Amino acid sequence: MALLTFEDVHLSFAGVVAVDGVSFEVGQAELLAIIGPNGAGKTSIFNVLSGVYRPDRGRVTFLGEDLLARRPYEIAAMGLARTFQNVELFHNLTVLDNLMLGRHHHFRYGAPAALLWYGRARREELAARARVEEIIDFLELEAWRRHPVRLLPYGIQKRVELGRALAMEPRLLLLDEPVAGMNVEETEDMARFVMDVRDELSVPVVLVDHDMGLVMDLADRVLVLDFGRAVALGSPAEVQRDPKVIEAYLGGTA
Numbered sequence: 496m497a498l499l500t501f502e503d504v505h506l507s508f509a510g511v512v513a514v515d516g517v518s519f520e521v522g523q524a525e526l527l528a529i530i531g532p533n534g535a536g537k538t539s540i541f542n543v544l545s546g547v548y549r550p551d552r553g554r555v556t557f558l559g560e561d562l563l564a565r566r567p568y569e570i571a572a573m574g575l576a577r578t579f580q581n582v583e584l585f586h587n588l589t590v591l592d593n594l595m596l597g598r599h600h601h602f603r604y605g606a607p608a609a610l611l612w613y614g615r616a617r618r619e620e621l622a623a624r625a626r627v628e629e630i631i632d633f634l635e636l637e638a639w640r641r642h643p644v645r646l647l648p649y650g651i652q653k654r655v656e657l658g659r660a661l662a663m664e665p666r667l668l669l670l671d672e673p674v675a676g677m678n679v680e681e682t683e684d685m686a687r688f689v690m691d692v693r694d695e696l697s698v699p700v701v702l703v704d705h706d707m708g709l710v711m712d713l714a715d716r717v718l719v720l721d722f723g724r725a726v727a728l729g730s731p732a733e734v735q736r737d738p739k740v741i742e743a744y745l746g747g748t749a
């Protein structure tokens with residue numbers, strides 16, 4: 496069964512059609528990449544998935560539940576985590592504290608328990624701390640764990656953002672341009688971590704990026720958008736030799 500289904504979704508803004516009847520599914524252990532020129536509708540799809548935009552029509556389900564009836568914080572609590580094009584972290588907090596904040600919706604204790612630091616509050620904090628330390632190891636962030644995020648190189652900040660999303664224990668991860676602005680080495684590192692998220696943590700990923708090399712290397716399937724419409728959906732090899740894709744997106748250079 497698909498984890499996520501996106502069926503015939505339409506979204507427009509005052510006459511501008513952003514998403515025009517797009518359908519796709521994401522399977523349990525899959526990495527789906529969404530590509531397309533600027534303005535093709537990629538971010539709009541992410542915004543529909545995370546509950547920020549409400550489509551004019553269509554159906555979206557996650558874990559068998561209707562996602563369109565949910566608010567953004569409810570969707571996040573269901574296990575749909577997201578990173579952003581620009582780094583969205585608490586820049587004056589340390590790596591460790593940013594990751595701990597990623598877990599806040601897992602805490603079940605109330606204010607009195609938290610104030611007194613006993614019982615459930617203590618157990619939950621210790622479990623959260625242990626999980627966050629595992630993520631720090633997994634993403635090789637040990638050297639920076641006590642550093643404020645604002646002092647870190649850009650590529651490491653993006654990795655911390657991935658870590659915060661992982662701290663939410665996601666069932667599905669949405670990565671919006673995870674290597675944008677990165678140098679070659681940072682891009683290679685991020686590609687390796689994204690692959691490990693799917694293969695070692697078994698978290699499926701939907702990824703939007705303009706880096707064609709990254710997309711073709713990592714994706715199990717690629718959805719190609721143009722002017723809000725799905726032009727092609729298939730394996731990287733299928734998509735690369737699809738004449739519609741070459742025409743619409745790759746400009747005949749593939």
Ligand SMILES: Nc1ncnc2c1ncn2[C@@H]1O[C@H](COP(=O)(O)OP(=O)(O)OP(=O)(O)O)[C@@H](O)[C@H]1O
Binds near residue numbers: 533
């Ligand atoms: N909040 C909004 N208000 C008005 N128009 C919007 C809004 N969000 C997106 N659009 C329009 O919808 C279309 C799709 O935009 P979207 O940002 O989803 O494309 P994209 O593929 O993510 O582009 P990019 O690669 O530049 O990020 C564009 O024409 C855009 O101007």
